[in-house]
Amino acid sequence: MSYELIAILMFSSMMLMLLTGQRVFAAIGFVASVSAMLLWGDGGSEIAFSAAMKLMKWYPLLTLPLFIYMGYVLSETGIADDLYRMFHVWFGPVPGGLAIGTIALMVVISAMNGLSVAGMAIGATIAMPELLRRGYDKIMVTGVIQAGSSLGILIPPSVVLVLYGIIARQPVSQLWMAGVFPGLMMAGLFILYILVRCKLQPELGPPLPKEERDIGLKEKLLLLRAGILPFLIFFFMTGLFLMGYTSLVESAAVGATAATVAALIKRRLTFPVLHSTVKKTLGISCMFMWIILAALAFGAVFDGLGAVKAIEGFFLGQLHMTRWEVLIMMQLSFILMGMFLDDTAMLVIVAPLYVPLVRALEFDLVWYGVLYTITCQIAYMTPPFGYNLFLMRAMAPPEVTLGDIYRSILPFVLVMVTALALVMAFPEIALYLPRTVYGQ
Numbered sequence: 353m354s355y356e357l358i359a360i361l362m363f364s365s366m367m368l369m370l371l372t373g374q375r376v377f378a379a380i381g382f383v384a385s386v387s388a389m390l391l392w393g394d395g396g397s398e399i400a401f402s403a404a405m406k407l408m409k410w411y412p413l414l415t416l417p418l419f420i421y422m423g424y425v426l427s428e429t430g431i432a433d434d435l436y437r438m439f440h441v442w443f444g445p446v447p448g449g450l451a452i453g454t455i456a457l458m459v460v461i462s463a464m465n466g467l468s469v470a471g472m473a474i475g476a477t478i479a480m481p482e483l484l485r486r487g488y489d490k491i492m493v494t495g496v497i498q499a500g501s502s503l504g505i506l507i508p509p510s511v512v513l514v515l516y517g518i519i520a521r522q523p524v525s526q527l528w529m530a531g532v533f534p535g536l537m538m539a540g541l542f543i544l545y546i547l548v549r550c551k552l553q554p555e556l557g558p559p560l561p562k563e564e565r566d567i568g569l570k571e572k573l574l575l576l577r578a579g580i581l582p583f584l585i586f587f588f589m590t591g592l593f594l595m596g597y598t599s600l601v602e603s604a605a606v607g608a609t610a611a612t613v614a615a616l617i618k619r620r621l622t623f624p625v626l627h628s629t630v631k632k633t634l635g636i637s638c639m640f641m642w643i644i645l646a647a648l649a650f651g652a653v654f655d656g657l658g659a660v661k662a663i664e665g666f667f668l669g670q671l672h673m674t675r676w677e678v679l680i681m682m683q684l685s686f687i688l689m690g691m692f693l694d695d696t697a698m699l700v701i702v703a704p705l706y707v708p709l710v711r712a713l714e715f716d717l718v719w720y721g722v723l724y725t726i727t728c729q730i731a732y733m734t735p736p737f738g739y740n741l742f743l744m745r746a747m748a749p750p751e752v753t754l755g756d757i758y759r760s761i762l763p764f765v766l767v768m769v770t771a772l773a774l775v776m777a778f779p780e781i782a783l784y785l786p787r788t789v790y791g792q
Contacts, residue, residue, distance in 0.1 A: 362387050362653070363705075377639075381646035387653050399652045404645055411601060413518065413644070417637040418604035419511050422589075424629040425611040426461070426582075429620040435460055435582060440482070448550030448557030450486060451496045452543050454479045458500030459539050462507040463586045472501035476747035489556040490752050492549075495760030498744050499542050499767070502729040507535035508590055509607065512728065514600075515640070516721045519647065520707045524600050525593065526786040527721050533781050534722050538729075538771045545767055581617070585610040594789065675713040679723075682706055683772070686727040687734055719775075722782040726772045733761045733768075 362383055369379035388396030439453030446452060454475060475497035483493045505512040508528035517524040550557035589607030592598045598606060615621035673681075685702070710720045733741060744757050775781050 358387075358391070362650075366650070375642075377642035377646040380643070380650050384646065384649040384653050388649070391653070399649055402652065406648060413641075414601045415514055415524075415604040416511065416640050417633055418601075418608045419509055419514070420636050421629065421633040422585075422604075422608045422611040424632050425608075425615055425621075426585075428625045428629050429615040429618060431581065431614060431618065431620075445559050446547070447554055447559050448492075448546045449559055450479075450483055451488065451492065451546045451550070451557050454483070454496050455500045455539055455542050455546070458503050459507065459536075460582055462504040462535070463509075463582075463590070472497065472744065472747065475501055476744070480748065484749070487558050491756050491760040492546075492556045493760075494744055494748060494752055494757050495764050496542075496546065498733055498741075498757075498761055499764035500539075502732055502768075503535055503539055505728060506531045506538070506722070506725050508532060509603075510725065512725055513721060515644070516724060518644070520717055520721065522717050522721060526718050526790060528590070529594065529786040529789055530718050530722050530782040531725065532785055534726065534771065534775050537774070537781065538726070538768065541767045541771055542764065545763060549763075581614045585614060675715070678709070678713060679715065679776075682709075683723065683727045686724065687731045716779065716783060718786060719779050719782050722775060723772065726768065726775060730765055730768045730772065733765055 366379055366383045369383060372379075384399070385396075388399045390396075392399075435457055439456050440450060443449035443453035443456070457479065458475060480493055480497055483496075484490060504510070508531055510528065510531055513527040513531055514524050516522070517527050546557065585607060588610050589603055592606060593600060593603035612621065615625075682702075707717065707720075710717060741754075741757050741761070745752075745754055748757070
């Protein structure tokens with residue numbers, strides 16, 4: 353049997369296992385282990401063992417539980433509530449202003465959290481009831497919250513970019529820097545769309561009533577205090593890292609400590625909150641560990657087969673595709689998989705195949721990390737089975753139907769596709785900041 357056929361059988365077997373509803377790490381790990389034993393006999397067992405040892409030695413992996421803990425502290429203690437009140441007052445007079453304020457809130461939460469799920473939870477529990485009560489169109493509201501929450505996996509400190517950096521062996525500091533401008537650009541495009549749409553159709557996002565807008569400048573300025581703690585957390589965590597004062601793991605520890613101190617200052621760090629935070633952190637961290645372990649084992653079998661070289665030769669040699677056509681096809685496959693899987697699962701499934709292929713095609717791996725992340729954002733919200741669509745359905749009130757959620761996201765998906773096309777056409781949008789800061 354040829355190596356190409358073995359690679360295709362491995363990949364198709366893994367996808368078939370995933371369709372049975374098995375856990376992601378179990379499906380990937382099972383295919384990797386069985387393939388290794390069939391190909392190399394008893395010696396194949398060393399592959400999984402070596403992958404486990406490699407995982408245990410990855411010092412940067414300590415960042416994952418720390419970032420996850422920090423995100424849950426901020427969401428569980430209600431610090432986001434204060435931020436939303438600040439944006440509510442400052443953006444309320446503008447048509448669609450509360451929706452714009454919600455996007456701004458999501459940007460701040462993303463800069464402290466790094467996970468899209470936490471942003472979705474905050475938006476659905478804090479922003480959605482308020483927007484609906486103010487007469488905002490329910491389709492507009494659900495689209496805004498889903499689009500805004502997706503920024504969490506692009507704006508630093510993105511946990512997804514940390515995972516990509518670990519698997520692709522790329523510096524996380526450069527990946528974070530590369531995500532800044534594309535993330536802010538996408539947030540700006542969301543805001544521009546909301547502003548134009550609500551100007552043309554004011555009934556979709558009416559401004560605040562005049563009596564609620566009559567707040568003195570002094571009170572407005574006092575509300576800005578809500579942004580002090582989040583800014584300090586972001587500065588001590590990301591700022592010190594980018595300036596070279598702390599390592600990646602130290603930065604994560606600083607962020608987790610700063611979030612805990614902020615919760616104590618607000619007197620919201622109760623035992624039930626701490627218990628819930630630690631329990632959720634442990635669950636998510638263990639899930640990540642198992643998935644990465646399975647991905648390493650799968651990748652080792654692929655490397656042993658030389659499957660990447662075979663696939664590269666097939667696309668470039670036999671099909672005569674250009675490297676840009678191969679890249680576009682890779683992104684389309686991410687969107688297809690995103691209908692069924694979350695971003696972590698997509699990364700660990702195709703990283704053993706795509707990362708070496710991107711390197712062979714002579715594309716910048718830091719730039720590709722941003723492309724992958726934006727494509728994940730699009731895949732998250734692509735009907736019919738986008739991950740965020742069902743999260744939104746679970747959190748939305750009964751009057752918001754699944755049909756409403758599907759319709760709400762289409763214009764925002766088009767905005768995100770525009771952002772992806774811009775980053776592909778102009779790589780400097782992602783690469784300017786890391787090259788400027790690190791002198792490359």
